[in-house]
Amino acid sequence: MNKITIISGSHRKGSESLKMSKVLQARLEAHSSCDKAEIIDLAEVNLPFWSESYSDSEQALIDKVGAQLEASDGFVVVSPEWHGMVTSALKNLFLLFTSKQFAHKPGLIVAVSAGVGGAYPINELRTSSYKNSRLCYLPEHLIVRHVGSIFNGKEDDDKKTEAYIDKRATACVGMLLAYADALKTAREMMPDMSEFPNGM
Template sequence: MKITIISGSHRKASQSEKVARFIQNTLRDENLCEETWLYTLAENPLPLWDESIWEGSPDWQERLDPISGQLASSDGFVVISPEWHGQVPSGLKNFFLLWGKGELAHKPALIVTVSSADGGAYPVAELRMSSYKNNRICYIPEQIIVRNVESVLNDDPDQNNADADGYFRQRIRYALGILKEYARALGQVRASGATDLSQFKNGM
């Protein structure tokens, strides 16, 4: 089983990427999957979508094909989003526009949002509402909202709020265990052939 972690912050050395690396290490340490891949949107590696992607643009193919292959070979995803002005970062929204070949389709994803204070709920709602229609990613009911993120999940224990840090570590392990089981189950759904995208390429 392969789980891909998508760190949705545009910033270098972001708290979202810190959380992403903790999740990647947890997946490995807890033997929840055989392979992980972490893709970060730091410094905006992907240009904004334009219609030439539909026309088979060589520039788009060169840029996207390696990522497409990693996503297509994944069984599940962890999508990490900071809350910026109550929103999902534009680069992460753009990311979901780029995958129309079934790379994410009918595969489970755990939403993890990050806030430097007590926020983080708005990106959960936004991702569930508007990021799945055509790529058909399947968000599981469980979610993680990492509040006061600077004070948890740090490598140096002295930088952590002990009570909050312990809670988030346990809650993340729990949620990743659920994600693993959804990945197993939805693998059977895809193998059934019922999810064939050839007739109805786009969602309604």
């Protein structure tokens, strides 16, 4: 059984990213291979920006979040597209935490857009967040466009799009959990990389 952490990358409270995180949480917890799916909402969890030193309270929060990430078997990274980029809070998370939390664990990227965008966060996360963390992004991702029109529980929601995204999200969740099972074995077989803590 797998423990999955969903990282909602928006700074906005009650964001569309959080809405989609909850949708994915429900799909994960309905799956027979998932024991628990927890959300880290970066609008609520006020992590300090990366620095060379932290106050005691800041360090306590970093340690708490780090322990949750380390105990996870896989991740869902949900990002809005702001000015064609992921959020600063999400980038900061990948500066604060390392391979100790992420290495050789699967990650599903989910991009959220109010319009027809959403592709840029996929590219940015695949390019710049895996090198030292050694997080293994799936060869699949999910882009939720016109997110405001679906999963609101309203009669005027776009039911056709919602059904499509729901079906695709369920398939992505199944893939994530399959990789989570497989990479547990891979982690047991990894060579000692302590001499090479950073990727090239």
